Amino acid sequence: MPDSVIRVLLIEDNPLHARMLRxxxxxxxTPAFPVSWEGSLTSGLNRAAxxxxxxxxxxxxxxxxxxxxxxLRWKANAPQIPVxxxxxxxDMALATRAVENGAQDYLLKNQITAALLSRxxxxxxxxxxxxxxxxxxxxxxxxxQQFLKAAQFMGLDDNIRQRLLFPxxxxxxxxxxxxxxxxxxxxxxxxxxxxVLTMGPTKGGVRYHPSVSLGEVAAxxxxxxxxxxxMGLPYGGAKGGVRIDPRGLSRQExxxxxxxxxxxxxxxxxxxxxxxxxxxxxxxxxxxxxxDTYSEQVxxxxxxxxxxxxxxxxxxxxxxxxxxxxxxxxxxxxxxxLGMDLSKSxxxxxxxxxxxxHAAHFLEELDTTIIGISDVSGGLYNDKxxxxxxxxxxxxxxxxxxxxxxxxxxSNSELLELSCDILVPAAIENQIxxxxxxxxxxxxxxxxxxxxxxxxxxxxxxxxxxxxxxxxLANAGGVTVSYFEWVQGTQNYMWTLDEINSRLRKIMTRAFxxxxxxxxxxxxxxxxxxxxxxxxxxxxxxxxRGLFP
Ligand code: GLU
Numbered sequence: 001m002p003d004s005v006i007r008v009l010l011i012e013d014n015p016l017h018a019r020m021l022r023x024x025x026x027x028x029x030t031p032a033f034p035v036s037w038e039g040s041l042t043s044g045l046n047r048a049a050x051x052x053x054x055x056x057x058x059x060x061x062x063x064x065x066x067x068x069x070x071x072l073r074w075k076a077n078a079p080q081i082p083v084x085x086x087x088x089x090x091d092m093a094l095a096t097r098a099v100e101n102g103a104q105d106y107l108l109k110n111q112i113t114a115a116l117l118s119r120x121x122x123x124x125x126x127x128x129x130x131x132x133x134x135x136x137x138x139x140x141x142x143x144x145q146q147f148l149k150a151a152q153f154m155g156l157d158d159n160i161r162q163r164l165l166f167p168x169x170x171x172x173x174x175x176x177x178x179x180x181x182x183x184x185x186x187x188x189x190x191x192x193x194x195x196v197l198t199m200g201p202t203k204g205g206v207r208y209h210p211s212v213s214l215g216e217v218a219a220x221x222x223x224x225x226x227x228x229x230x231m232g233l234p235y236g237g238a239k240g241g242v243r244i245d246p247r248g249l250s251r252q253e254x255x256x257x258x259x260x261x262x263x264x265x266x267x268x269x270x271x272x273x274x275x276x277x278x279x280x281x282x283x284x285x286x287x288x289x290x291x292d293t294y295s296e297q298v299x300x301x302x303x304x305x306x307x308x309x310x311x312x313x314x315x316x317x318x319x320x321x322x323x324x325x326x327x328x329x330x331x332x333x334x335x336x337x338l339g340m341d342l343s344k345s346x347x348x349x350x351x352x353x354x355x356x357x358h359a360a361h362f363l364e365e366l367d368t369t370i371i372g373i374s375d376v377s378g379g380l381y382n383d384k385x386x387x388x389x390x391x392x393x394x395x396x397x398x399x400x401x402x403x404x405x406x407x408x409x410x411s412n413s414e415l416l417e418l419s420c421d422i423l424v425p426a427a428i429e430n431q432i433x434x435x436x437x438x439x440x441x442x443x444x445x446x447x448x449x450x451x452x453x454x455x456x457x458x459x460x461x462x463x464x465x466x467x468x469x470x471x472x473l474a475n476a477g478g479v480t481v482s483y484f485e486w487v488q489g490t491q492n493y494m495w496t497l498d499e500i501n502s503r504l505r506k507i508m509t510r511a512f513x514x515x516x517x518x519x520x521x522x523x524x525x526x527x528x529x530x531x532x533x534x535x536x537x538x539x540x541x542x543x544x545r546g547l548f549p
Contacts, residue, residue: 326477
């Protein structure tokens with residue numbers, strides 16, 4: 001479920017029932033259920049052939065079709081769209097047979113409420129997704145393509161290649177949590193994936209987002225492996241997540257969900273097993289709840305079980321800013337290499353979350369003019385440059401950049417195509433694709449997000465000589481300072497911000513030059529060179545450890 005809109009096709013011939021159902025659907029907001037109505041099977045099928053729908057609400061008794069045949073005809077013609085059957089009390093046996101034949105659910109017309117309808121439709125979409133697309137995510141395909149390309153260039157041993165393609169350990173959960181008011185229990189899908197267990201504990205964030213799936217989490221875990229190996233950190237990669245939009249949850253709901261998720265994965269996490277951290281949709285507070293839940297279970301406080309926690313609970317100074325700071329350290333190295341003066345350069349940042357806002361702040365400190373910025377509310381352009389502190393204050397007061405006036409409003413695609421020196425995609429994956437790569441107009445593209453560029457786009461950018469600092473290098477500042485946080489926790493050290501930042505700069509700069517050297521020597525793009533650096537280290541470790549038994 002890529003976003004929080006579920007498009008419904010309602011096929012119902014009784015206008016009174018149709019009016020009631022449409023009324024319910026139109027009253028719902030998270031997610032929203034835009035609804036189209038047809039009164040016969042034929043017109044419903046025609047509509048589904050013309051438009052995209054996520055789910056169909058299907059009455060089995062229609063003017064042009066009756067009984068199970070209605071469902072079977074639907075399934076034969078539009079098998080890809082999940083079905084929730086509408087039935088009367090007297091037709092329950094029929095509805096059950098439809099479920100046996102592949103319908104996701106059925107609803108008794110005289111018992112439907114808006115809440116029941118919302119849940120049934122959401123779960124129908126979720127279940128189909130869970131059954132068919134868990135591994136098959138576009139992100140996992142990108143991660144595989146990148147890995148296979150690097151493996152080819154480096155002549156990777158095929159035994160190792162096969163072992164690295166899929167994560168070593170995955171846990172898939174269906175977990176419940178109570179809604180406020182305690183009358184509803186939501187059941188959502190959750191994951192924790194550990195890609196490589198060879199290097200030490202595994203490490204990686206927890207993502208709360210509606211697009212989280214096993215494949216997505218596996219891709220992100222794989223990238224964590226390469227990222228940690230490239231930085232020389234003693235970790236394999238992991239990632240976790242819950243398929244949910246956290247913006248639709250109250251603070252209490254978020255806390256209950258987090259505690260339940262933590263207790264479900266408690267046996268596979270721990271300071272020497274697997275150490276979660278924040279990612280998209282989670283933050284220091286979520287880490288504090290995870291740490292507290294874990295500590296309550298083991299009977300003593302264990303701050304090192306997570307990183308990215310609040311400083312007062314043993315978090316590290318500089319961790320919050322670390323990913324954005326690291327991106328800008330890499331931009332500084334890239335600019336030096338290309339002979340660019342950052343104080344005379346312009347930048348565009350996609351995303352104003354933790355990574356984007358800090359990257360913007362650190363670039364501003366280097367006197368770079370930030371001419372474009374975006375967040376969930378859209379893109380902003382000002383050729384004179386933005387005052388980042390003012391934007392931060394505006395976001396803190398208003399929740400987003402919506403309504404900020406000292407700029408022109410532009411779309412996300414216009415933002416990415418602005419002419420600038422530095423472009424930092426710091427939002428979500430799959431932003432620079434074959435569709436827009438030839439219109440990207442920057443000199444340095446520094447990937448703050450994970451997986452923002454597709455493989456095809458990569459080739460176009462390389463041909464156009466755009467200097468791409470790939471995600472596993474550019475955004476490695478987060479996990480590197482997470483490592484510092486873990487070391488401080490296990491050894492009871494307290495490092496200052498200067499110590500953190502100078503160590504971070506040293507580690508990332510070394511990695512940058514190793515990658516650059518390899519890229520020059522072997523005539524590779526920086527992404528492939530970075531991947532090879534990471535894969536090589538993991539391969540050496542696997543071969544040295546040998547195979548049990
Ligand atoms: N979620 C961050 C990343 O993708 C940080 C992970 C961590 O600190 O362990 O790199």
